[in-house]
Each structure stands twice: as structure tokens, then as C-alpha cells.
Amino acid sequence: MLHLVLTLCLAAEPGTCADRLLPTPLTPAACTAEAGARAAAWLADHPGLTLHGHRCAPLADLPALTLTRVAPGLFVHHGIAALPDQKNLGRIANLGVAIGQDAIAVIDAGASRAEAEALYAAIRARSDLPIRALILTHMHPDHSFGADLFREAGAEILGAPKLAAGIEARAEAWMDSYPAQVGHGALIGTRIALPDRGVAIGTLDLGGLVLDLTAEPTAHTDNDLTVFHAASGTLFTGDLVFNDLLPTLDGSVTGWLDWLDHPRPELRQIVPGHGPAPLPWPEGAKPTRTYLTRLADDIRTAIAAGRPMSEAIRHTHPEDAARWQGYAISHPRNASAAYAELEWE
Incomplete structure (x- = not known):
């Protein structure tokens, strides 16, 4: 079986192009008979792109992730x-x-x-x-x-x-x-x-x-x-759960800690x-829990002391900065989100 690959460019940036795959395997005969019509139909549903050719490729020629x-x-x-x-x-x-x-x-x-x-x-x-x-x-x-x-x-x-x-x-x-x-x-x-x-x-x-x-x-x-x-x-x-990359908060720090603290004896990994x-569970989630606990504790301390959000989000821990990728960018955002949540406790 073959796969139809389209060479596409951005209409607004004609020099920016890439190959895109249509995930419907075709026989060689179908590729010959149907490729042009399939490419045109897909392109019509994706405005902002221009077609610069198409081909049928075997699976072995397609870029693939590692599993x-x-x-x-x-x-x-x-x-x-x-x-x-x-x-x-x-x-x-x-x-x-x-x-x-x-x-x-x-x-x-x-x-x-x-x-x-x-x-x-x-x-x-x-x-x-x-x-x-x-x-x-x-x-x-x-x-x-x-x-x-x-x-x-x-x-x-x-x-x-x-x-x-x-x-x-x-x-x-x-x-x-x-x-x-x-x-x-x-x-x-x-x-x-x-x-x-x-x-x-x-x-x-x-x-x-x-x-x-x-x-x-x-x-x-x-x-x-x-x-x-x-x-x-x-x-x-x-x-x-995050590993190596710093957890990012887009919900509730208290809810997240509740989830991490919930017993799950059925889990092995x-x-x-x-x-x-x-x-392993629960050991593998410990760094995430440790960071979020420290975040919540720091923000509660800042709120209790009457410190504004702008000051609270600048407080960092060197050990976290060394432990987590993306800390310098993501931690201030996490602190801001946690402050907005915890000031209403």
C-alpha cells in the first residue's frame, strides 16, 4: 500500500513549504487514478495553502516517531x-x-x-x-x-x-x-x-x-x-505529572495537590x-507534588504577609531552578495563577 503525500506552501509565505501526508492507504492503481482528485479535495478544505505537487510513497519512506x-x-x-x-x-x-x-x-x-x-x-x-x-x-x-x-x-x-x-x-x-x-x-x-x-x-x-x-x-x-x-x-x-520539565498551572493548585494525594493502590507505573x-507510582509523582506544595506554601505566606502578587511571583528557589527545565519562564506564571486562586481561600 502507498500513502499520498502533498507538497504544500503557505500562500502568505510561498517560500515556507512542507510535505503533508493524507492518512488513507492506497493501492498503486488507486494512487494513479485518484491522487489528483484527493489532493484537490483536501486542499479545498484547507485555505491558506498552495499545492506544489503530490506523490505516492511507501510507508518505509515516511518520517516516523520512535515508539x-x-x-x-x-x-x-x-x-x-x-x-x-x-x-x-x-x-x-x-x-x-x-x-x-x-x-x-x-x-x-x-x-x-x-x-x-x-x-x-x-x-x-x-x-x-x-x-x-x-x-x-x-x-x-x-x-x-x-x-x-x-x-x-x-x-x-x-x-x-x-x-x-x-x-x-x-x-x-x-x-x-x-x-x-x-x-x-x-x-x-x-x-x-x-x-x-x-x-x-x-x-x-x-x-x-x-x-x-x-x-x-x-x-x-x-x-x-x-x-x-x-x-x-x-x-x-x-x-x-511532569518529569524534568516544570509543571505548568492552568487550573487549580489545590485541586492538583488533592489529585496527587489521592491513594491509588491499583497503580504500578x-x-x-x-x-x-x-x-513508578507514587514515587514518580513526588517531584511534581514537591514543587506544587512549595508553590502553594510560598504564595500563602506572601498573601498572609500582605505582599502583592508582583512581589510574590519574583520569589524563587535555586533548587527548583536547577531541577526543572523551563523554570525561569514558567514559575512566575505558576505563581501568578496560584496567587489569583489562593487569595480567595
Whole structure:
């Protein structure tokens, strides 16, 4: 089987071009007969791009991410533990794949269509089973911006009940800021996709591999969703746990600490949203909990002393700065968010 690859350029920046994959395998005969029409139909649905040719390529020629097995049927692609920039193209999140006997589920879609395409190629190198679902652990671009590719591949996009509202509220701001952050070329063909269905509690049976989905109370965001594989005791936490990269607060610091403190004897290991994985539970979540506890304690102390937010957010800890990537940029934002929450306790 072959895959149709389009060479596309930004209409506003004709020198910024990239190859984009359409995730529908074709026979050689279909590629010859249908490639032009398929390319034209896709382009018509993606304004702002111009087509500079197309070709049919075998799977082996497609860029593919690396997948690491963490349990039977479960795989992880490790993102780069850093803040998104034009060097890493925003590819900083850990992405998961679950392969059952009947179907496949993807856990988070990456920071762009390009990253999602490379994840798709890695999946297809292992299995040609249908991709039934894309599960988004939360709204942030490094986890969600590749979603549209998997919808084209036939997946239903699932997320927490508040995911759609979270994405809609921020979509315009993200599309203004994110291209400059990771590079316009990195996002060619990328468009924001809303979930098809919100899930509070659900089960996904892929045939011999069952995933339990749970929408969590407000913590990292107000739309965190965890994915649990009971057979191996593996929990995909999304950004409820960070490793190496500093946790970022876009929800509730008290809610996040409550989640981290909740007993989970069924867990054996976790796949955090960022950094090396898997990690043992609860030990693997200890650095996240330690940072958030110190953050909350510092902000409560500042509020009790009558110090304004502008002063409180400047307070830092050298040990945290040495421990976490992105501390200098993300910690002041975390402190501001925590202050806004805790001053009303």
C-alpha cells in the first residue's frame, strides 16, 4: 500500500513549504487514478495553502516517531523535555499508543499535524488495525494540535466534558502566538480540532486490551482526562505529572495537590505528560507534588504577609531552578495563577 503525500506552501509565505501526508492507504492503481482528485479535495478544505505537487510513497519512506513499549500493547513516544521553540518544533509531549487485537487507540496527538503524521507512520509500521479513538488528555497545543490528522484516519476524538470549551476559549490566542513560538513551517496543514465526544467516565475495549477513561477534577487544567490500563497497572496521566520539565498551572493548585494525594493502590507505573517514562507510582509523582506544595506554601505566606502578587511571583528557589527545565519562564506564571486562586481561600 502507498500513502499520498502533498507538497504544500503557505500562500502568505510561498517560500515556507512542507510535505503533508493524507492518512488513507492506497493501492498503486488507486494512487494513479485518484491522487489528483484527493489532493484537490483536501486542499479545498484547507485555505491558506498552495499545492506544489503530490506523490505516492511507501510507508518505509515516511518520517516516523520512535515508539517504546512500556507494557503489553502499550507504547510511548517520548517528547523533548523543554518548552516549545523553533528548534524542537513544539514536540515536547509524551504520546501514547494502545494496540489491541481489534483496534488501536492513540493517547494525545502531538503539537502539529506533522508530528501526528509521524506518529501515524510509527503506528502503521506496527499494525494496520483501525485507529478507533484519539484520546486527548487535555487541551494544550503540544498534546492536541495534531488531532485533525487522526480524525482523517477514522478515529473518534475523545476528551473530558470541558475539553471543547477549553479549546474554543483559547483557540484564537493560540493561533496568534503558537506559530511564532514553534515556527510557521512546523504548523503547515495544522488546524484545531474539537472533540467528537466528551467522556466523564468510560471504557474503551480494543479487543483484549481495555482502557478506562476518567475526567478528573480541576487540577493542571479543568479538562484533564486520565487513561488507565488495569491489566498492567499503567496510568497515562497527561500533564497531571511532569518529569524534568516544570509543571505548568492552568487550573487549580489545590485541586492538583488533592489529585496527587489521592491513594491509588491499583497503580504500578505512570506515563507522565513530559519527560522519561514510565515512572513508578507514587514515587514518580513526588517531584511534581514537591514543587506544587512549595508553590502553594510560598504564595500563602506572601498573601498572609500582605505582599502583592508582583512581589510574590519574583520569589524563587535555586533548587527548583536547577531541577526543572523551563523554570525561569514558567514559575512566575505558576505563581501568578496560584496567587489569583489562593487569595480567595
